[in-house]
Amino acid sequence: MGWDNAGHMRRSVLRAVGAVLLCLVTSWNGVRAAGGGEAVAPVQPPVVVLGSEGSVSLNRQSVYWADATGQRAIEQVEAGVDALPWRLRTRDQQSWTPGGSLWVMFEAAVPRGERWYLETGTAIHDHLQFFHRDPNGAWVVQQAGTDMPASIWSVPGRLPTFLLASDAPAPVRYWLRVDDAQAEFLSPLRLVRSDMVRSQREVEQFMFGAYFGLALLMFCASLAHGVTYRDKAFLAFALYILLLASGQLGRAGVGAQHFWPEWLAWNGTLLSLWPGAAMAAGLWFVKVVTDPARLSRRLDLGVWALIAALLAATALHVVLRGHSSLTLVLALTGLSLVAVLCMVVWGWQDSRDRHLTLVALGFAPLAVLALFPLARTFGLLPPSLLTRYGLFFGSALQLPILYYALNIRLMARREGELRASALSRTDALTGLPHLQALVERLDTSLAHARGQKQQLGLMGVRVSNLDAIAEEFGPEYAEKALVVAASHLRRVIVGFDMAARVGEREFALLLEAPMTPQLATSRAQQVVASGLRQVEALPAALTLKFHVAVALLPEPQLDGAASLRWVMEGLDQLTPDTRKLIRPLNF
Numbered sequence: 001m002g003w004d005n006a007g008h009m010r011r012s013v014l015r016a017v018g019a020v021l022l023c024l025v026t027s028w029n030g031v032r033a034a035g036g037g038e039a040v041a042p043v044q045p046p047v048v049v050l051g052s053e054g055s056v057s058l059n060r061q062s063v064y065w066a067d068a069t070g071q072r073a074i075e076q077v078e079a080g081v082d083a084l085p086w087r088l089r090t091r092d093q094q095s096w097t098p099g100g101s102l103w104v105m106f107e108a109a110v111p112r113g114e115r116w117y118l119e120t121g122t123a124i125h126d127h128l129q130f131f132h133r134d135p136n137g138a139w140v141v142q143q144a145g146t147d148m149p150a151s152i153w154s155v156p157g158r159l160p161t162f163l164l165a166s167d168a169p170a171p172v173r174y175w176l177r178v179d180d181a182q183a184e185f186l187s188p189l190r191l192v193r194s195d196m197v198r199s200q201r202e203v204e205q206f207m208f209g210a211y212f213g214l215a216l217l218m219f220c221a222s223l224a225h226g227v228t229y230r231d232k233a234f235l236a237f238a239l240y241i242l243l244l245a246s247g248q249l250g251r252a253g254v255g256a257q258h259f260w261p262e263w264l265a266w267n268g269t270l271l272s273l274w275p276g277a278a279m280a281a282g283l284w285f286v287k288v289v290t291d292p293a294r295l296s297r298r299l300d301l302g303v304w305a306l307i308a309a310l311l312a313a314t315a316l317h318v319v320l321r322g323h324s325s326l327t328l329v330l331a332l333t334g335l336s337l338v339a340v341l342c343m344v345v346w347g348w349q350d351s352r353d354r355h356l357t358l359v360a361l362g363f364a365p366l367a368v369l370a371l372f373p374l375a376r377t378f379g380l381l382p383p384s385l386l387t388r389y390g391l392f393f394g395s396a397l398q399l400p401i402l403y404y405a406l407n408i409r410l411m412a413r414r415e416g417e418l419r420a421s422a423l424s425r426t427d428a429l430t431g432l433p434h435l436q437a438l439v440e441r442l443d444t445s446l447a448h449a450r451g452q453k454q455q456l457g458l459m460g461v462r463v464s465n466l467d468a469i470a471e472e473f474g475p476e477y478a479e480k481a482l483v484v485a486a487s488h489l490r491r492v493i494v495g496f497d498m499a500a501r502v503g504e505r506e507f508a509l510l511l512e513a514p515m516t517p518q519l520a521t522s523r524a525q526q527v528v529a530s531g532l533r534q535v536e537a538l539p540a541a542l543t544l545k546f547h548v549a550v551a552l553l554p555e556p557q558l559d560g561a562a563s564l565r566w567v568m569e570g571l572d573q574l575t576p577d578t579r580k581l582i583r584p585l586n587f
Contacts, residue, residue: 054193547578
């Protein structure tokens with residue numbers, strides 16, 4: 001019944017996930033269709049009013065036209081402006097034929113004494129040109145884009161930014177040309193006053209510094225854990241962080257501005273690797289953590305096949321850098337997101353491991369905050385901090401949660417390994433170290449004692465009445481007697497001393513240096529006296545009779561194993577009927 005309920009719950013969750021994805025696809029198609037049906041706008045765009053707000057969106061205040069050939073120059077566009085099918089720009093996304101050009105036109109009058117800029121919200125497009133005529137009628141041309149170093153942009157910075165004409169008595173017509181062979185134009189266009197540009201850049205520098213500093217810290221810590229503990233999940237997580245942060249450095253324009261301003265090929269490669277490489281690493285990371293092979297061999301092979309396909313498509317896109325290869329990467333990325341979501345939900349429902357719950361929780365902030373830039377793309381939300389940086393905020397919340405989940409997973413694994421290791425070196429009944437562990441420790445202690453010219457003590461202890469206990473009270477109480485004996489010996493040792501079980505009824509105590517005959521005798525007497533105390537675990541009339549042989553070490557030519565054999569041979573000289581319970585061997 002429990003398995004049926006769990007299976008029903010998993011199926012319900014997966015159906016819900018599928019319904020959400022279907023709804024998103026339907027909404028996307030509806031928005032795309034709505035976007036394609038925008039009415040043709042008047043050729044004369046409305047004049048943008050620049051006032052006290054400091055920032056004005058160009059949505060519904062500009063018009064656009066896609067040049068499928070990409071061959072028209074600004075003079076040709078200006079001359080044929082009345083004949084071109086301009087459309088009102090109502091949202092941030094416009095489509096055009098790969099290899100063509102997108103033109104955006106608007107008019108604005110800059111107030112006297114102020115400086116205003118056109119700022120694009122993304123730094124991923126190949127080439128952007130900004131045109132207007134000066135008072136003498138000559139063209140003023142400004143340029144930016146990923147095909148040139150950011151340091152030689154008309155306005156150097158993180159994002160393509162262009163200066164508007166200042167102190168113009170009448171509105172000026174402006175033209176923005178965007179050329180890109182890969183992606184559609186998906187960028188907010190804003191007119192921003194100079195003081196707002198400065199304050200905005202200061203906030204952005206702080207935010208990006210904090211985010212990428214966190215990513216670097218998470219990467220170094222995860223890599224160190226993965227290498228130190230040979231943990232594949234931490235290594236996969238480190239790779240995911242590296243590719244995620246590298247791609248975001250490129251797409252945000254921070255890398256081209258600060259880290260590789262002259263390395264155009266490197267910047268282009270990073271932009272082409274996004275999002276396929278990061279998604280493949282994330283898929284591998286989730287696969288390692290959830291282990292889909294235990295659920296289904298076919299599922300595991302399917303995930304491997306998806307990773308291989310995503311890497312192959314990404315490599316193809318790095319070479320071709322075309323719209324078709326990007327579309328293939330995005331399609332496989334969407335499929336990978338579905339696979340990640342299914343593995344996380346299925347693994348969470350199938351397991352009670354706390355780390356899987358945290359992994360599922362770690363993907364929640366990214367999924368929720370990614371909705372804000374998506375809604376802004378569809379024109380459902382106005383520009384805001386969340387619409388601009390939702391993915392960064394989601395990643396900043398995701399990384400610490402996933403790192404904490406991996407730490408819990410690692411601690412659980414390490415605890416299991418330590419327990420297994422301890423069982424291989426510990427007596428299962430008494431919990432004391434066994435013979436081999438004592439010999440290894442004894443060799444170390446003897447070497448130290450010889451170097452310091454000191455003596456240590458080695459005590460052999462036997463429960464001499466164990467057979468009588470088993471005969472009178474049964475084997476169960478004989479085992480309890482051994483456990484009680486081990487408890488007594490633990491109370492006798494101090495500091496770095498060590499107690500171990502070395503035989504069926506024999507124990508040994510290593511008394512670390514410095515040790516004297518008087519002190520060794522006193523400790524032996526404590527052992528004998530402890531056995532005479534009554535404990536609740538044993539019948540009232542039952543006490544333990546300890547025989548003890550004690551020696552001071554080191555002895556010439558005797559290593560740890562030989563020293564232990566010598567003490568145990570001395571213990572064998574004490575028969576069960578011997579009245580003298582303590583036998584010093586060499587003092």
